[in-house]
Amino acid sequence: MADVSEDCPPSTSRRTAPSESLSAAFDPTLFRKNSEAVAARLESYLADPSVRGLRLSEPGVLSRAARALMTTEREGVADFDENRLAAIVDLYVRTGIQVHSPGYMGRQFSGTVPLAGVIDFVSSVVNQPSSYYEAGQLPAMAERIMADELNRFIGWDPGGFAMVTTSGGSLANLTALLAARNRAHPGIWARGEPGGRGRPAIAVGEDVHYSVTRAAGVLGIGETQIVRLPVDAQGRIAARLVPGLLAAAERRGLQVFCLVASAGTTALGAFDPIDELAAITARRGIWLHVDGAHGASLLVSDALRHKLRGIDRADSLTWDAHKMLFVPAPCTLLFYRDARDAPGAFRRSTASYVSDEEPDAHCEFDSGDRNLECTKRPMIMPLWTLWAMYGRVLFAEKIEHLCRMTQEAHAILLDEPDFEVLHRPEANIMCFRYRPVGVAEERLHRLQLRIRKQIRLAGRFFISKVDVQGTAALRVVLMNHQIGPEHFRDLLAEIRGTGDRLLRDGGLD
Ligand SMILES: Cc1ncc(COP(=O)(O)O)c(C=O)c1O
Known part of the structure:
Protein backbone atom coordinates (compact mmCIF):
# COMPACT_ATOMS: atom_id res chain seq x y z
CA MET A 1 0.00 0.00 0.00
CA ALA A 2 1.25 3.48 -0.84
CA ASP A 3 2.41 5.67 1.97
CA VAL A 4 -0.58 7.89 2.78
CA SER A 5 1.69 10.88 3.28
CA GLU A 6 2.47 10.78 -0.46
CA ASP A 7 -1.14 11.50 -1.36
CA CYS A 8 -2.32 13.89 1.34
CA PRO A 9 -1.05 17.44 1.70
CA PRO A 10 0.53 18.08 5.07
CA SER A 11 -2.02 19.21 7.62
CA THR A 12 -1.58 22.84 8.64
CA SER A 13 -4.05 22.76 11.50
CA ARG A 14 -6.03 20.36 13.62
CA ARG A 15 -9.32 22.03 12.64
CA THR A 16 -11.91 19.71 11.05
CA ALA A 17 -14.53 22.40 10.27
CA PRO A 18 -14.39 23.83 6.73
CA SER A 19 -12.48 27.07 6.36
CA GLU A 20 -14.33 30.38 6.27
CA SER A 21 -13.45 30.92 2.66
CA LEU A 22 -14.79 27.49 1.72
CA SER A 23 -18.07 28.23 3.46
CA ALA A 24 -18.25 31.64 1.80
CA ALA A 25 -17.81 30.11 -1.68
CA PHE A 26 -20.87 27.96 -1.05
CA ASP A 27 -22.94 30.74 0.53
CA PRO A 28 -26.52 30.52 -0.89
CA THR A 29 -27.25 34.24 -0.35
CA LEU A 30 -24.17 35.26 -2.28
CA PHE A 31 -25.23 32.84 -5.01
CA ARG A 32 -28.66 34.44 -5.34
CA LYS A 33 -27.28 37.99 -5.34
CA ASN A 34 -24.79 37.23 -8.05
CA SER A 35 -27.16 35.22 -10.17
CA GLU A 36 -29.53 38.18 -10.17
CA ALA A 37 -26.74 40.56 -11.11
CA VAL A 38 -25.61 38.33 -13.98
CA ALA A 39 -29.20 37.85 -15.18
CA ALA A 40 -29.60 41.66 -15.32
CA ARG A 41 -26.45 41.92 -17.46
CA LEU A 42 -27.70 39.21 -19.79
CA GLU A 43 -31.04 41.00 -20.06
CA SER A 44 -29.25 44.09 -21.44
CA TYR A 45 -27.27 41.88 -23.80
CA LEU A 46 -30.43 40.25 -25.12
CA ALA A 47 -32.23 43.58 -25.42
CA ASP A 48 -29.47 45.16 -27.53
CA PRO A 49 -30.98 45.48 -31.03
CA SER A 50 -27.75 46.55 -32.75
CA VAL A 51 -26.43 44.69 -35.78
CA ARG A 52 -23.16 43.10 -34.75
CA GLY A 53 -21.23 39.97 -35.64
CA LEU A 54 -17.97 39.37 -33.82
CA ARG A 55 -15.34 41.59 -32.31
CA LEU A 56 -12.25 39.60 -33.08
CA SER A 57 -9.63 39.99 -30.36
CA GLU A 58 -5.94 39.71 -30.83
CA PRO A 59 -5.10 36.57 -28.76
CA GLY A 60 -2.30 38.31 -26.82
CA VAL A 61 -4.66 41.11 -25.79
CA LEU A 62 -7.36 38.67 -24.78
CA SER A 63 -4.90 36.59 -22.82
CA ARG A 64 -3.75 39.66 -20.87
CA ALA A 65 -7.33 40.73 -20.20
CA ALA A 66 -8.24 37.26 -18.96
CA ARG A 67 -5.11 36.86 -16.84
CA ALA A 68 -5.63 40.24 -15.22
CA LEU A 69 -8.86 38.86 -13.76
CA MET A 70 -7.22 35.90 -12.06
CA THR A 71 -6.41 35.36 -8.41
CA THR A 72 -2.69 35.01 -7.88
CA GLU A 73 -1.13 32.17 -5.96
CA ARG A 74 0.17 34.71 -3.42
CA GLU A 75 -3.37 35.85 -2.57
CA GLY A 76 -4.44 32.34 -1.53
CA VAL A 77 -8.24 32.28 -1.61
CA ALA A 78 -9.32 35.73 -2.73
CA ASP A 79 -12.33 37.44 -1.19
CA PHE A 80 -15.34 37.37 -3.43
CA ASP A 81 -15.33 40.41 -5.71
CA GLU A 82 -18.55 41.10 -7.57
CA ASN A 83 -16.76 43.51 -9.90
CA ARG A 84 -14.44 40.78 -11.00
CA LEU A 85 -17.37 38.46 -11.72
CA ALA A 86 -19.03 41.25 -13.73
CA ALA A 87 -15.80 41.78 -15.68
CA ILE A 88 -15.55 38.05 -16.46
CA VAL A 89 -19.13 37.94 -17.68
CA ASP A 90 -18.61 41.08 -19.77
CA LEU A 91 -15.46 39.72 -21.35
CA TYR A 92 -17.23 36.44 -22.12
CA VAL A 93 -20.23 38.13 -23.72
CA ARG A 94 -18.25 40.78 -25.58
CA THR A 95 -15.76 38.41 -27.21
CA GLY A 96 -18.37 35.95 -28.45
CA ILE A 97 -20.11 35.68 -31.80
CA GLN A 98 -23.23 37.74 -31.21
CA VAL A 99 -25.72 34.95 -31.82
CA HIS A 100 -28.71 37.01 -30.70
CA SER A 101 -28.04 39.85 -33.13
CA PRO A 102 -29.33 40.04 -36.70
CA GLY A 103 -25.68 40.42 -37.73
CA TYR A 104 -25.13 36.74 -36.94
CA MET A 105 -25.64 34.78 -40.15
CA GLY A 106 -22.63 32.54 -40.16
CA ARG A 107 -22.84 29.23 -38.37
CA GLN A 108 -25.25 26.49 -37.43
CA PHE A 109 -25.33 26.93 -33.66
CA SER A 110 -28.25 28.99 -32.64
CA GLY A 111 -29.24 32.10 -30.85
CA THR A 112 -30.83 29.97 -28.15
CA VAL A 113 -34.29 30.51 -26.77
CA PRO A 114 -33.06 32.45 -23.70
CA LEU A 115 -35.12 30.47 -21.21
CA ALA A 116 -33.22 27.37 -22.26
CA GLY A 117 -30.29 28.98 -20.47
CA VAL A 118 -32.24 29.17 -17.25
CA ILE A 119 -32.69 25.43 -17.06
CA ASP A 120 -29.09 24.89 -18.17
CA PHE A 121 -28.10 27.05 -15.23
CA VAL A 122 -30.17 24.82 -12.95
CA SER A 123 -28.37 21.79 -14.43
CA SER A 124 -25.04 23.35 -13.56
CA VAL A 125 -26.08 23.94 -9.96
CA VAL A 126 -27.79 20.66 -9.18
CA ASN A 127 -25.24 18.74 -11.29
CA SER A 349 -19.55 -2.77 -19.55
CA THR A 350 -18.88 -5.23 -16.79
CA ALA A 351 -17.28 -2.62 -14.55
CA SER A 352 -18.67 -3.33 -11.11
CA TYR A 353 -18.84 0.36 -10.21
CA VAL A 354 -21.55 0.97 -12.80
CA SER A 355 -23.14 -2.32 -13.81
CA ASP A 356 -25.65 -3.68 -11.37
CA GLU A 357 -25.42 -7.35 -10.44
CA GLU A 358 -29.05 -7.26 -9.38
CA PRO A 359 -30.68 -5.01 -11.97
CA ASP A 360 -34.03 -3.53 -11.02
CA GLY A 391 -44.97 22.93 -27.13
CA ARG A 392 -43.83 21.78 -30.57
CA VAL A 393 -45.43 24.61 -32.52
CA LEU A 394 -42.97 27.23 -31.25
CA PHE A 395 -40.10 25.28 -32.80
CA ALA A 396 -42.01 24.73 -36.04
CA GLU A 397 -42.80 28.44 -36.27
CA LYS A 398 -39.18 29.43 -35.88
CA ILE A 399 -37.89 26.85 -38.38
CA GLU A 400 -40.52 27.81 -40.96
CA HIS A 401 -39.77 31.49 -40.47
CA LEU A 402 -36.05 30.95 -41.03
CA CYS A 403 -36.63 28.89 -44.18
CA ARG A 404 -39.04 31.53 -45.55
CA MET A 405 -36.52 34.24 -44.75
CA THR A 406 -33.84 32.31 -46.63
CA GLN A 407 -36.13 32.07 -49.67
CA GLU A 408 -36.59 35.81 -49.46
CA ALA A 409 -32.84 36.36 -49.25
CA HIS A 410 -32.48 34.14 -52.31
CA ALA A 411 -35.00 36.27 -54.20
CA ILE A 412 -33.10 39.43 -53.23
CA LEU A 413 -29.88 37.88 -54.46
CA LEU A 414 -31.39 36.92 -57.82
CA ASP A 415 -32.01 40.63 -58.43
CA GLU A 416 -28.36 41.55 -57.89
CA PRO A 417 -26.43 41.02 -61.15
CA ASP A 418 -23.02 41.33 -59.49
CA PHE A 419 -23.74 38.32 -57.24
CA GLU A 420 -23.59 34.72 -58.37
CA VAL A 421 -26.36 32.51 -56.97
CA LEU A 422 -25.11 28.97 -56.53
CA HIS A 423 -28.21 27.00 -55.64
CA ARG A 424 -31.81 27.21 -54.56
CA PRO A 425 -31.73 26.94 -50.75
CA GLU A 426 -33.70 24.03 -49.36
CA ALA A 427 -33.65 25.16 -45.75
CA ASN A 428 -31.82 28.06 -44.09
CA ILE A 429 -28.33 27.71 -45.59
CA MET A 430 -27.39 29.62 -48.73
CA CYS A 431 -24.12 30.00 -50.64
CA PHE A 432 -23.26 32.67 -53.20
CA ARG A 433 -20.35 34.66 -54.57
CA TYR A 434 -19.62 38.30 -55.14
CA ARG A 435 -18.73 38.33 -58.82
CA PRO A 436 -18.77 41.73 -60.49
CA VAL A 437 -18.13 41.87 -64.22
CA GLY A 438 -14.47 41.59 -65.16
CA VAL A 439 -13.12 39.58 -62.21
CA ALA A 440 -10.80 36.94 -63.60
CA GLU A 441 -11.76 33.36 -62.77
CA GLU A 442 -8.49 32.73 -60.89
CA ARG A 443 -9.11 35.70 -58.56
CA LEU A 444 -12.63 34.63 -57.65
CA HIS A 445 -11.62 32.20 -54.94
CA ARG A 446 -9.36 34.62 -53.12
CA LEU A 447 -11.87 37.43 -53.48
CA GLN A 448 -14.48 35.48 -51.50
CA LEU A 449 -11.96 34.47 -48.83
CA ARG A 450 -10.75 38.04 -48.36
CA ILE A 451 -14.28 39.45 -48.32
CA ARG A 452 -15.27 37.01 -45.61
CA LYS A 453 -12.22 37.94 -43.53
CA GLN A 454 -12.81 41.66 -43.95
CA ILE A 455 -16.48 41.35 -43.06
CA ARG A 456 -15.54 39.48 -39.92
CA LEU A 457 -12.96 42.09 -38.98
CA ALA A 458 -15.42 44.93 -39.54
CA GLY A 459 -17.58 43.32 -36.86
CA ARG A 460 -21.08 44.15 -38.11
CA PHE A 461 -21.87 40.82 -39.75
CA PHE A 462 -20.66 37.32 -39.15
CA ILE A 463 -20.84 35.02 -42.19
CA SER A 464 -18.94 31.89 -43.16
CA LYS A 465 -17.33 30.53 -46.32
CA VAL A 466 -17.16 27.17 -47.98
CA ASP A 467 -15.73 25.76 -51.20
CA VAL A 468 -18.39 24.95 -53.76
CA GLN A 469 -17.05 22.88 -56.65
CA GLY A 470 -13.53 23.89 -55.76
CA THR A 471 -14.05 27.65 -55.51
CA ALA A 472 -14.75 29.55 -52.31
CA ALA A 473 -18.26 30.87 -51.76
CA LEU A 474 -19.81 33.06 -49.09
CA ARG A 475 -22.27 31.21 -46.89
CA VAL A 476 -25.10 32.46 -44.74
CA VAL A 477 -26.99 30.36 -42.22
CA LEU A 478 -30.06 32.18 -41.00
CA MET A 479 -30.57 31.04 -37.40
CA ASN A 480 -32.08 34.17 -35.96
CA HIS A 481 -35.71 35.11 -36.58
CA GLN A 482 -34.86 38.78 -35.92
CA ILE A 483 -33.08 38.94 -39.28
CA GLY A 484 -35.17 40.80 -41.82
CA PRO A 485 -34.73 41.50 -45.55
CA GLU A 486 -33.21 44.88 -44.66
CA HIS A 487 -30.38 43.16 -42.78
CA PHE A 488 -29.66 40.90 -45.72
CA ARG A 489 -29.66 43.86 -48.12
CA ASP A 490 -27.26 45.64 -45.74
CA LEU A 491 -24.99 42.62 -45.76
CA LEU A 492 -24.92 42.56 -49.57
CA ALA A 493 -24.06 46.27 -49.62
CA GLU A 494 -21.20 45.64 -47.20
CA ILE A 495 -19.95 42.70 -49.26
CA ARG A 496 -20.09 44.81 -52.42
CA GLY A 497 -18.23 47.73 -50.80
CA THR A 498 -15.61 45.39 -49.34
CA GLY A 499 -15.15 43.47 -52.59
CA ASP A 500 -14.81 46.62 -54.67
CA ARG A 501 -12.25 48.04 -52.25
CA LEU A 502 -10.22 44.84 -52.38
CA LEU A 503 -10.28 44.81 -56.18
CA ARG A 504 -9.44 48.49 -56.43
CA ASP A 505 -6.68 48.62 -53.81
CA GLY A 506 -4.86 45.43 -54.77
CA GLY A 507 -6.07 43.67 -51.63
CA LEU A 508 -6.02 40.27 -53.34
CA ASP A 509 -2.27 40.07 -53.81
C1 LIG B 1 -24.41 17.66 -41.39
C2 LIG B 1 -23.60 17.76 -40.13
N1 LIG B 1 -23.24 16.64 -39.50
C3 LIG B 1 -22.52 16.66 -38.37
C4 LIG B 1 -22.12 17.85 -37.82
C5 LIG B 1 -21.30 17.84 -36.57
O1 LIG B 1 -22.11 18.14 -35.49
P1 LIG B 1 -21.48 18.71 -34.14
O2 LIG B 1 -20.90 20.03 -34.48
O3 LIG B 1 -22.67 18.78 -33.24
O4 LIG B 1 -20.46 17.72 -33.68
C6 LIG B 1 -22.47 19.05 -38.44
C7 LIG B 1 -22.04 20.33 -37.86
O5 LIG B 1 -22.08 21.36 -38.42
C8 LIG B 1 -23.24 19.01 -39.62
O6 LIG B 1 -23.58 20.11 -40.29
Missing part, protein backbone atom coordinates in the same frame (compact mmCIF):
# COMPACT_ATOMS: atom_id res chain seq x y z
CA GLN A 128 -27.05 15.56 -12.25
CA PRO A 129 -24.97 13.98 -14.99
CA SER A 130 -27.00 11.70 -17.21
CA SER A 131 -26.12 8.12 -18.28
CA TYR A 132 -27.37 6.44 -15.10
CA TYR A 133 -30.89 6.79 -13.78
CA GLU A 134 -29.86 7.16 -10.15
CA ALA A 135 -27.61 10.13 -11.01
CA GLY A 136 -30.20 12.06 -13.01
CA GLN A 137 -33.74 10.77 -12.72
CA LEU A 138 -35.59 13.60 -14.41
CA PRO A 139 -33.00 13.90 -17.23
CA ALA A 140 -33.33 10.15 -17.87
CA MET A 141 -37.11 10.43 -17.95
CA ALA A 142 -36.99 13.57 -20.09
CA GLU A 143 -34.81 11.70 -22.60
CA ARG A 144 -37.41 8.97 -22.82
CA ILE A 145 -40.23 11.48 -23.22
CA MET A 146 -38.42 13.56 -25.87
CA ALA A 147 -37.50 10.40 -27.76
CA ASP A 148 -41.20 9.47 -27.90
CA GLU A 149 -42.22 13.00 -28.82
CA LEU A 150 -39.76 13.30 -31.70
CA ASN A 151 -40.26 9.76 -32.91
CA ARG A 152 -43.84 10.74 -33.76
CA PHE A 153 -42.30 12.61 -36.69
CA ILE A 154 -39.78 9.92 -37.60
CA GLY A 155 -42.47 7.25 -37.60
CA TRP A 156 -40.76 4.20 -36.11
CA ASP A 157 -42.52 1.55 -34.02
CA PRO A 158 -43.02 3.33 -30.65
CA GLY A 159 -42.19 0.17 -28.74
CA GLY A 160 -39.20 -0.85 -30.84
CA PHE A 161 -36.88 2.13 -31.32
CA ALA A 162 -34.19 3.65 -29.06
CA MET A 163 -32.57 7.04 -28.53
CA VAL A 164 -29.39 8.07 -26.79
CA THR A 165 -28.01 11.57 -26.29
CA THR A 166 -24.41 12.35 -27.25
CA SER A 167 -22.22 15.41 -26.90
CA GLY A 168 -22.57 16.58 -30.47
CA GLY A 169 -23.42 15.27 -33.89
CA SER A 170 -19.87 14.12 -34.57
CA LEU A 171 -20.01 11.69 -31.67
CA ALA A 172 -23.48 10.55 -32.74
CA ASN A 173 -22.18 9.78 -36.22
CA LEU A 174 -19.27 7.82 -34.78
CA THR A 175 -21.61 5.90 -32.49
CA ALA A 176 -24.00 5.05 -35.32
CA LEU A 177 -21.16 3.84 -37.54
CA LEU A 178 -19.89 1.65 -34.71
CA ALA A 179 -23.32 0.11 -34.26
CA ALA A 180 -23.60 -0.48 -38.00
CA ARG A 181 -20.12 -1.98 -38.26
CA ASN A 182 -20.70 -4.25 -35.28
CA ARG A 183 -23.99 -5.52 -36.69
CA ALA A 184 -22.26 -6.41 -39.96
CA HIS A 185 -19.18 -7.84 -38.22
CA PRO A 186 -20.44 -9.26 -34.93
CA GLY A 187 -17.18 -10.94 -33.99
CA ILE A 188 -15.04 -7.81 -34.16
CA TRP A 189 -15.08 -6.97 -30.46
CA ALA A 190 -13.69 -10.37 -29.61
CA ARG A 191 -11.28 -10.93 -32.49
CA GLY A 192 -10.33 -7.37 -33.34
CA GLU A 193 -10.77 -8.22 -37.02
CA PRO A 194 -13.85 -7.89 -39.17
CA GLY A 195 -14.16 -11.34 -40.77
CA GLY A 196 -16.98 -11.40 -43.35
CA ARG A 197 -17.04 -11.20 -47.13
CA GLY A 198 -14.72 -8.26 -47.72
CA ARG A 199 -13.00 -5.27 -46.21
CA PRO A 200 -15.50 -3.14 -44.24
CA ALA A 201 -16.44 0.01 -46.14
CA ILE A 202 -18.91 2.88 -46.01
CA ALA A 203 -20.58 4.90 -48.76
CA VAL A 204 -21.06 8.64 -48.33
CA GLY A 205 -22.18 11.60 -50.40
CA GLU A 206 -19.39 13.84 -51.69
CA ASP A 207 -20.66 16.61 -49.43
CA VAL A 208 -20.88 14.52 -46.26
CA HIS A 209 -19.78 16.23 -43.03
CA TYR A 210 -16.16 15.59 -42.18
CA SER A 211 -17.11 13.97 -38.87
CA VAL A 212 -18.34 10.93 -40.80
CA THR A 213 -15.10 10.26 -42.66
CA ARG A 214 -13.18 11.06 -39.50
CA ALA A 215 -15.30 8.52 -37.61
CA ALA A 216 -14.51 5.98 -40.31
CA GLY A 217 -10.81 6.55 -39.63
CA VAL A 218 -11.40 5.99 -35.91
CA LEU A 219 -13.01 2.66 -36.81
CA GLY A 220 -9.99 1.65 -38.84
CA ILE A 221 -11.72 2.26 -42.16
CA GLY A 222 -9.18 3.81 -44.46
CA GLU A 223 -9.70 6.32 -47.25
CA THR A 224 -9.72 3.53 -49.84
CA GLN A 225 -12.66 1.95 -48.00
CA ILE A 226 -14.83 5.05 -48.40
CA VAL A 227 -17.05 4.99 -51.47
CA ARG A 228 -17.80 8.57 -52.53
CA LEU A 229 -21.20 9.08 -54.08
CA PRO A 230 -21.48 11.98 -56.54
CA VAL A 231 -24.01 14.72 -55.91
CA ASP A 232 -26.23 16.59 -58.37
CA ALA A 233 -26.26 20.34 -59.00
CA GLN A 234 -28.34 20.89 -55.85
CA GLY A 235 -25.79 18.96 -53.78
CA ARG A 236 -27.94 15.82 -53.29
CA ILE A 237 -26.62 12.28 -53.73
CA ALA A 238 -27.43 11.18 -57.27
CA ALA A 239 -29.37 8.04 -56.26
CA ARG A 240 -29.49 6.56 -59.77
CA LEU A 241 -25.68 6.15 -59.73
CA VAL A 242 -25.57 4.43 -56.34
CA PRO A 243 -26.36 0.77 -57.25
CA GLY A 244 -23.59 0.74 -59.85
CA LEU A 245 -21.06 2.29 -57.48
CA LEU A 246 -21.91 -0.18 -54.71
CA ALA A 247 -21.59 -3.10 -57.11
CA ALA A 248 -18.22 -1.80 -58.31
CA ALA A 249 -17.05 -1.44 -54.70
CA GLU A 250 -18.03 -5.04 -54.03
CA ARG A 251 -16.01 -6.19 -57.04
CA ARG A 252 -13.02 -4.35 -55.54
CA GLY A 253 -13.36 -6.51 -52.41
CA LEU A 254 -15.20 -3.99 -50.25
CA GLN A 255 -18.17 -4.84 -48.07
CA VAL A 256 -20.18 -1.64 -47.69
CA PHE A 257 -21.93 -2.01 -44.35
CA CYS A 258 -23.33 1.51 -44.07
CA LEU A 259 -24.50 4.24 -46.39
CA VAL A 260 -24.63 7.71 -44.86
CA ALA A 261 -27.17 10.17 -46.24
CA SER A 262 -27.30 13.80 -45.15
CA ALA A 263 -30.48 15.58 -44.21
CA GLY A 264 -29.13 19.03 -44.61
CA THR A 265 -25.53 19.00 -45.86
CA THR A 266 -23.27 21.43 -44.07
CA ALA A 267 -22.21 23.36 -47.14
CA LEU A 268 -25.45 23.84 -49.06
CA GLY A 269 -28.12 22.50 -46.72
CA ALA A 270 -29.09 19.91 -49.33
CA PHE A 271 -31.33 16.96 -48.45
CA ASP A 272 -30.33 13.61 -49.90
CA PRO A 273 -33.19 11.50 -51.33
CA ILE A 274 -33.62 9.23 -48.31
CA ASP A 275 -36.54 7.33 -49.79
CA GLU A 276 -34.66 6.29 -52.91
CA LEU A 277 -31.51 5.48 -50.96
CA ALA A 278 -33.49 3.40 -48.46
CA ALA A 279 -34.81 1.25 -51.29
CA ILE A 280 -31.23 0.56 -52.41
CA THR A 281 -29.81 -0.16 -48.95
CA ALA A 282 -32.74 -2.42 -48.04
CA ARG A 283 -32.14 -4.55 -51.14
CA ARG A 284 -28.46 -4.94 -50.27
CA GLY A 285 -28.78 -5.35 -46.49
CA ILE A 286 -26.81 -2.15 -45.87
CA TRP A 287 -27.41 0.02 -42.80
CA LEU A 288 -28.76 3.44 -43.75
CA HIS A 289 -27.61 6.19 -41.40
CA VAL A 290 -29.05 9.67 -41.87
CA ASP A 291 -26.92 12.52 -40.65
CA GLY A 292 -29.67 14.99 -39.84
CA ALA A 293 -27.50 17.05 -37.50
CA HIS A 294 -28.72 20.18 -39.20
CA GLY A 295 -31.97 19.31 -40.91
CA ALA A 296 -33.70 16.61 -38.85
CA SER A 297 -35.44 19.38 -36.95
CA LEU A 298 -37.50 20.13 -40.05
CA LEU A 299 -39.43 17.00 -39.06
CA VAL A 300 -41.30 18.97 -36.40
CA SER A 301 -42.80 21.23 -39.07
CA ASP A 302 -45.89 20.03 -40.93
CA ALA A 303 -44.84 22.18 -43.88
CA LEU A 304 -41.23 20.97 -44.14
CA ARG A 305 -41.30 17.36 -42.92
CA HIS A 306 -41.43 16.10 -46.52
CA LYS A 307 -37.74 17.05 -46.97
CA LEU A 308 -36.92 13.89 -45.02
CA ARG A 309 -39.35 11.60 -46.83
CA GLY A 310 -38.30 8.02 -46.24
CA ILE A 311 -36.75 8.65 -42.82
CA ASP A 312 -38.98 5.90 -41.38
CA ARG A 313 -36.93 3.44 -43.49
CA ALA A 314 -33.53 4.53 -42.12
CA ASP A 315 -31.69 2.52 -39.47
CA SER A 316 -30.36 5.47 -37.48
CA LEU A 317 -30.60 9.23 -37.37
CA THR A 318 -28.35 11.94 -35.92
CA TRP A 319 -30.33 14.98 -34.76
CA ASP A 320 -28.64 18.06 -33.27
CA ALA A 321 -31.07 19.99 -31.11
CA HIS A 322 -28.38 22.63 -30.58
CA LYS A 323 -28.76 23.63 -34.19
CA MET A 324 -32.35 23.99 -35.37
CA LEU A 325 -34.12 23.39 -32.05
CA PHE A 326 -32.40 26.45 -30.56
CA VAL A 327 -31.01 25.06 -27.31
CA PRO A 328 -27.48 25.43 -25.96
CA ALA A 329 -24.75 23.15 -27.32
CA PRO A 330 -24.26 20.34 -27.06
CA CYS A 331 -27.57 18.54 -27.33
CA THR A 332 -27.64 15.69 -29.84
CA LEU A 333 -30.10 12.85 -30.09
CA LEU A 334 -29.09 9.65 -31.85
CA PHE A 335 -32.05 7.50 -32.85
CA TYR A 336 -32.01 3.81 -33.79
CA ARG A 337 -34.97 2.27 -35.57
CA ASP A 338 -34.31 -1.05 -33.84
CA ALA A 339 -33.63 -0.68 -30.12
CA ARG A 340 -31.61 -3.91 -30.22
CA ASP A 341 -28.95 -2.13 -32.30
CA ALA A 342 -28.32 0.56 -29.68
CA PRO A 343 -26.22 -1.51 -27.26
CA GLY A 344 -24.35 -2.93 -30.25
CA ALA A 345 -22.19 0.16 -30.64
CA PHE A 346 -20.17 -0.64 -27.53
CA ARG A 347 -19.29 -3.75 -25.67
CA ARG A 348 -21.36 -4.17 -22.54
CA ALA A 361 -36.65 -1.62 -13.00
CA HIS A 362 -34.64 1.62 -12.75
CA CYS A 363 -31.70 0.16 -14.65
CA GLU A 364 -33.84 0.04 -17.77
CA PHE A 365 -33.35 3.82 -17.91
CA ASP A 366 -29.55 3.66 -17.71
CA SER A 367 -27.94 4.65 -20.98
CA GLY A 368 -24.29 4.14 -20.05
CA ASP A 369 -23.95 1.00 -22.16
CA ARG A 370 -25.08 2.83 -25.30
CA ASN A 371 -22.70 5.78 -24.89
CA LEU A 372 -19.05 6.43 -25.30
CA GLU A 373 -19.41 8.90 -22.47
CA CYS A 374 -19.74 7.91 -18.85
CA THR A 375 -20.35 11.30 -17.21
CA LYS A 376 -22.50 13.32 -19.57
CA ARG A 377 -24.25 16.64 -19.37
CA PRO A 378 -28.02 16.33 -18.85
CA MET A 379 -28.30 18.05 -22.20
CA ILE A 380 -31.90 17.10 -22.77
CA MET A 381 -33.16 19.39 -19.99
CA PRO A 382 -33.30 22.70 -21.93
CA LEU A 383 -34.97 20.97 -24.87
CA TRP A 384 -37.50 19.11 -22.78
CA THR A 385 -38.26 22.18 -20.66
CA LEU A 386 -38.93 24.38 -23.71
CA TRP A 387 -40.98 21.63 -25.31
CA ALA A 388 -42.91 21.17 -22.06
CA MET A 389 -43.53 24.88 -21.54
CA TYR A 390 -44.25 26.04 -25.09
